[in-house]
Amino acid sequence: MSNWHILSPPQFADYQLIDSGHFEKMERFGPYVLIRPEPQAVWKPTLSPDQWRQQAQVRFVQEGSHKGYWERYQHNMPDNWHLAYPPLKLRFKLALTAFKHVGIFPEQSANWQYAHTHCQRIPQAQILNLFAYTGGATLACRAAGAQVTHVDAIRQVVTWANENLVLSGMDGVRWLVEDALKYVQRAARKGQQFQGIIMDPPAFGHGPKGERWKLEDLVDELMAQVAAILDPKAGFLIFNAYSMGFSPLILENLMRSHLPAKALRNLEMGELVLPEAHSARRLPAGIFARISY
DSSP, rough: OOOOEEOOSSSOOOOEEEETTTTEEEEEEEEEEEEEEOOOOOOSSSOOHHHHHHHHEEEEHHHSSSSSEEEESSOOOOSSSEEEEEEGGGEEEEEEHHHHHHHHHHHHHHHHHHHHHHHHTTTOOEEEEOTTOOOOOHHHHHTOOOOOOOEEOHHHHHHHHHHHHHHHHHHOEEEEEEEEEHHHHHHHHHTTTBBBBEEEEOEEOTTTTHHHHHHHHHHHHHHHHHHHHBHHHHHHEEEOOOOOOOOOEEEEEEEHHHHOOGGGGGGGEEEEEEEEEESOOOOEEEEEEEEOO
């Protein structure tokens, strides 16, 4: 049987979810407080509108379905700044992007810790990070001494991940700007193997050559190819997803469809959440399934 967990960021002093509601969330990243859209925050905020406005330096105003702009409430809000994750001695560059993101998903720190722990038990582990964004998991694995291949389709975020690696005082990552599915298909044909694989596929997206990605259409093929290149002797797999139509049970079923019984003995799944500072509420921030053997 699998174990169900609800995971929140461990020991992340530089991040806090202050409040959420009315389809927004107010968060502190280091010394700065930001308001961003949050489609799952369907409830009423705990704090008043005046309290939100007094605390926040900047708010993202959405225009259309994807892009928008940042409205500054205070002039001391910079375009970019740094944030620390002390448990693993990691540092990140954060920035106000046109897509509401700032370069980090704090809820994933629960999986960074998991990956770091399992990299430590496998000497010279070869790790593959797919849809790797700005590299939180890449840095966590590298900090444990692993050899990491970082794959993302967007060149700018791969460059950003390399900046985070340098900020964290490390080097030695293999960076690839490539479509993740094409990469694992090629790796499977070559017979490559990895002792750890981390993937966080988006609901929709495009590869560097315009390859179309739709999660529900291609995720079974992705899982099949990942299973083919995951070392059967010792390893781990972390599968994240953020899609309001997906359940952790879907990720579990995909793993059970493609992985041997030995690999599934330590199967965990559940939700990633962000606890609020001023209430007992927890904001859903994604789903996951993971194994180690």
